[in-house]
Structures are given as C-alpha cells and as structure tokens.
Amino acid sequence: MKVTVFGIGYVGLVQAAVLAEVGHDVVCVDVNAERVENLKNGIIPIYEPGLTPLVKSNYEAERLQFTTDAEFGVKHGKIQFIAVGTPPDEDGSADLQYVLAVAKTIATYMESPKIVVDKSTVPVGTADKVAECIAAVLKTRGVSLDFDVVSNPEFLKEGAAVADCQRPDRIVIGTDSAVAESKMRELYAPFNRNHEKLIVMDVRSAELTKYAANCMLATKISFMNEMANLAEKLGADIEKVRLGIGSDPRIGYHFIYPGCGYGGSCFPKDVQALVRTAEKVGYTPELLRSVEAVNGRQKEKLFSHLQSYFNGDLAGKRIALWGLSFKPNTDDMRDASSRVLMENLWAAGAIVQAYDPEAMNETQRIYGTRADLNLMGTKESALNGADALVVCTEWNAFKAPDFDLIKETLNHAVIFDGRNLYDPAILEAQGIAYYGIGRGRSV
Ligand code: NAD
Numbered sequence: 001m002k003v004t005v006f007g008i009g010y011v012g013l014v015q016a017a018v019l020a021e022v023g024h025d026v027v028c029v030d031v032n033a034e035r036v037e038n039l040k041n042g043i044i045p046i047y048e049p050g051l052t053p054l055v056k057s058n059y060e061a062e063r064l065q066f067t068t069d070a071e072f073g074v075k076h077g078k079i080q081f082i083a084v085g086t087p088p089d090e091d092g093s094a095d096l097q098y099v100l101a102v103a104k105t106i107a108t109y110m111e112s113p114k115i116v117v118d119k120s121t122v123p124v125g126t127a128d129k130v131a132e133c134i135a136a137v138l139k140t141r142g143v144s145l146d147f148d149v150v151s152n153p154e155f156l157k158e159g160a161a162v163a164d165c166q167r168p169d170r171i172v173i174g175t176d177s178a179v180a181e182s183k184m185r186e187l188y189a190p191f192n193r194n195h196e197k198l199i200v201m202d203v204r205s206a207e208l209t210k211y212a213a214n215c216m217l218a219t220k221i222s223f224m225n226e227m228a229n230l231a232e233k234l235g236a237d238i239e240k241v242r243l244g245i246g247s248d249p250r251i252g253y254h255f256i257y258p259g260c261g262y263g264g265s266c267f268p269k270d271v272q273a274l275v276r277t278a279e280k281v282g283y284t285p286e287l288l289r290s291v292e293a294v295n296g297r298q299k300e301k302l303f304s305h306l307q308s309y310f311n312g313d314l315a316g317k318r319i320a321l322w323g324l325s326f327k328p329n330t331d332d333m334r335d336a337s338s339r340v341l342m343e344n345l346w347a348a349g350a351i352v353q354a355y356d357p358e359a360m361n362e363t364q365r366i367y368g369t370r371a372d373l374n375l376m377g378t379k380e381s382a383l384n385g386a387d388a389l390v391v392c393t394e395w396n397a398f399k400a401p402d403f404d405l406i407k408e409t410l411n412h413a414v415i416f417d418g419r420n421l422y423d424p425a426i427l428e429a430q431g432i433a434y435y436g437i438g439r440g441r442s443v
C-alpha cells in the first residue's frame with residue numbers, strides 16, 4: 001500500500017521503516033530539512049537498536065523515501081499518518097499546533113480520498129478537530145473529497161521501538177468507518193498473523209486508551225516509589241517487597257521498579273495532559289495529580305540524599321554521574337531524572353563528571369560547554385577525583401562494575417544508586433557506603 005508519514009521522529013521513523021520492511025511503499029515528510037538530508041545519507045537522527053540497518057536497507061530498496069515536499073507526500077499515500085510531536089503548552093495541555101498544521105497541509109494538496117491517521121498521542125476530541133480542519137480547507141478550495149480520520153495510537157517504548165513495532169501487543173484502531181477499518185486491516189495484516197491483535201473501537205475510546213495506558217504505567221511507578229520512600233523510613237527493603245508483590249499475577253513484575261522517577265517524552269507530558277483534560281470537563285483527577293506530584297518529588301531524591309550526606313555543603317564537590325538518558329538503550333534526555341540532579345548540583349556549586357554510553361552528544365547539545373560539567377570518555381574516568389558516585393540510568397554497562405576500583409578512586413567510598421542496581425550487603429562488605437531507593441536506610 002502507498003503510505004505517507006508526516007513527522008520523522010521516534011514514532012514516525014520507526015513506524016515508517018517497519019511498514020516499508022513488510023513491503024509497503026512509504027514516503028516520510030518532515031519540515032526539518034537537515035533531518036531529511038541526513039536520512040538520505042544514512043545518518044539516523046536517534047539512537048534506537050536495530051533502526052539504522054532497517055532504515056538503510058529499505059531506503060536503498062526504494063520502499064522508503066524522505067522528503068520535505070509535503071505536496072508530493074500528500075499525493076503519494078492513500079493512508080496519511082500524522083506522527084508529529086504533541087508537546088505540553090503553557091498549562092500542560094497537549095499542544096496540537098503541529099498536528100493541525102499537518103491536517104491543513106493534507107487538505108491543501110489532496111486530490112483523491114484519503115485516510116488520515118492520528119498516530120501522535122492526542123487528547124480525546126482531536127480526530128474531530130482534524131476532521132473540521134480538513135473540511136474547512138477543502139471548502140475554501142471549493143472541492144469535495146471523501147476522507148476519514150482514524151485514531152491509531154502508538155505504544156512503542158524507546159530503546160525497544162523497532163521490536164515493539166514489528167511485534168506489537170495490540171493495534172488499536174478508532175474508527176466508525178467500515179472503509180477505513182478495512183484499509184487499516186490491510187495495512188497491518190503482516191503484523192496480525194499469529195493471533196488477532198487489532199482492537200477496533202470508536203475514535204474517542206481509542207484516543208483515551210493511549211492516555212489510560214501511559215497513566216496506568218506511570219501510576220504503578222509512582223505507587224512503587226511511594227512504597228520505597230516508606231520502606232526507607234520503616235527499615236524495609238523495597239526490592240524484597242517488589243518480589244513479594246510481583247509474584248501475585250494480579251500485580252505482576254512489570255513497571256514496579258522503584259527509582260529516581262520516571263522521565264522521557266511521554267509519561268510526564270501525558271499524565272499532565274490527562275490531568276488538564278479532566279479539569280476541562282469538570283472532573284478532579286485526584287489520583288493523577290498525585291502520580292505527578294510523587295514523581296516530581298522522586299526526581300529530587302538523589303539530590304537530597306547527596307545534600308544530607310555532605311551536610312548541605314556541595315560547593316566544589318565533584319560528583320561522578322553514570323547514566324544521563326531517561327532510560328537505557330536510548331540517547332533521549334527529554335525529562336530525564338539526570339537533568340534534575342545535574343541542575344540541582346550546579347545550583348549548589350558542585351561539579352558533575354558524567355558518562356553515558358549513548359547520550360553524551362545529546363547532553364552536550366542541551367547544556368553546551370560549561371566549567372561545572374565534564375563529559376568523560378569512560379565510566380571509570382568519570383570517577384577520577386570524584387567525591388561520590390551516582391547512578392541515574394540502568395545501562396547494562398553499569399550493572400557489574402569493578403567495586404575495588406570505585407573504592408580506590410573515589411574520595412569518599414559512597415554510591416547513590418537511583419536504580420537499585422547493586423546489592424547493599426555486597427557493597428557494605430566491600431566497605432562502600434550505599435544508598436539506594438527504599439533500601440531500608442536513609443542518609
Ligand atoms: P519527535 O519530536 O521525535 O518527532 C516529531 C517530528 O515531527 C520532528 O522530526 C519534527 O520536525 C516533525 N514535524 C513537526 N511539524 C511537522 C510538520 N508540519 N510536517 C512534517 N513534520 C513535522 O516526536 P516523537 O517522539 O516521535 O512523538 C510523536 C508523537 O508520538 C507524540 O505525540 C508522542 O507523544 C507520541 N508517541 C511517542 C513515543 C515515543 O516513544 N517517543 C511513543 C508513543 C507515542
């Protein structure tokens with residue numbers, strides 16, 4: 001099938017490459033000319049396992065094209081995906097300006113019936129707005145063309161995006177149009193072979209499904225972080241509690257890892273956006289507000305541990321920081337907990353010596369060159385002359401470090417572990433002070 005994808009970010013690029021891989025003829029349109037040019041030259045804008053060979057091979061096979069030419073894109077695809085960003089606006093609601101700009105573009109150039117698919121995460125009612133926008137532009141053009149607006153939210157996780165798109169748990173399709181449903185079934189047939197994965201529903205329910213899924217996952221994390229904070233006060237170990245509750249299949253082991261808060265481009269903005277949506281319809285979202293508040297507090301936790309440990313005097317202290325991305329296997333730093341920590345440390349006069357396997361360039365791009373940020377080439381060199389080690393991201397490379405080297409190199413043998421990677425008993429036996437999240441002791 002001929003498909004056009006507007007927005008070549010995490011979602012658009014991965015979805016486009018995966019659709020091309022099964023034989024669809026995909027054109028990707030982006031307003032970022034540099035990104036388009038780079039992609040044509042095999043330079044992939046994001047780090048995502050498996051993505052580079054997938055993009056390159058499908059580009060070479062001419063099943064995947066990149067362009068800034070929106071008119072060409074609109075004329076190409078029967079199916080037009082909108083996969084642009086929906087960042088928070090000033091009050092935390094999802095900003096729909098990019099989504100509606102694409103809707104307008106589609107309406108401006110379409111010359112045949114289209115199926116417009118909202119792939120971006122958008123509030124309930126957005127498909128109606130997209131339809132109104134398209135209808136209005138068609139009217140001013142004086143043309144009458146059929147179109148459907150379908151909601152097809154994306155559930156991929158960064159760091160596993162290719163695998164998630166190739167083998168989705170479910171494919172949610174929100175539409176009341178039989179024609180659109182049939183085209184979406186045809187599009188996704190290659191991903192729907194082993195058992196039925198398509199869940200077809202009305203548009204509004206599909207739009208809410210996306211927010212409900214992310215908010216449920218965020219709620220699990222904030223709940224566990226609250227339990228971890230309690231465990232710290234009560235002398236219990238949250239990691240034992242995690243195993244104890246996860247073994248109940250009604251609870252499960254997924255998304256109950258306590259830590260230094262959830263980050264990324266989605267949970268923080270989507271929880272906030274659903275809070276605003278609820279408020280706008282006169283509903284008080286008590287639980288969601290708490291999920292957000294608990295997470296905000298959790299992101300401050302490592303800093304407050306450090307402050308207590310150094311008796312409030314962090315000026316001139318050198319802090320080794322392992323892990324900058326908001327989770328492993330990505331270079332994405334959006335809303336990463338490491339940023340809250342670094343910014344707090346700088347405000348307190350400390351110097352950060354940071355290492356991340358993939359997010360060094362992104363850190364440099366965000367913060368530029370500054371005297372209180374040293375980007376180090378290895379995790380070991382980040383320890384040199386440092387007063388403490390903090391772990392913010394659970395990259396595999398940090399899971400079994402050389403503790404003797406850590407002890408010898410640090411000025412103070414102390415680790416603040418924001419992801420509970422290490423066994424407190426082993427570290428104590430090695431003579432390293434250890435502060436995890438909810439591990440029976442506070443600083
Ligand atoms: P992104 O910021 O990585 O990419 C968005 C792209 O859209 C950019 O390349 C930008 O230049 C382009 N763009 C903006 N306006 C455009 C226009 N008018 N025409 C063409 N291109 C345009 O965003 P993302 O992370 O891929 O997220 C996209 C949407 O998908 C968001 O709503 C997000 O919430 C949702 N989502 C993201 C993820 C994720 O893991 N990142 C997962 C599921 C859903």
Ligand code: UGA
Pocket residue numbers: 121154155156157158159214217221254255256257258259260261262263264265266267326327
């Ligand atoms: C999340 C969802 O998992 C995806 O299903 C969804 O499509 C996506 O948001 C989206 O809408 O964009 P993502 O943000 O890529 O995916 O990453 P997650 O693996 O969900 O992690 C998010 C944050 O939660 C990370 O900071 C991670 O460290 C934290 N987390 C996760 C925990 O603190 N504890 C856990 O048990 C799990």
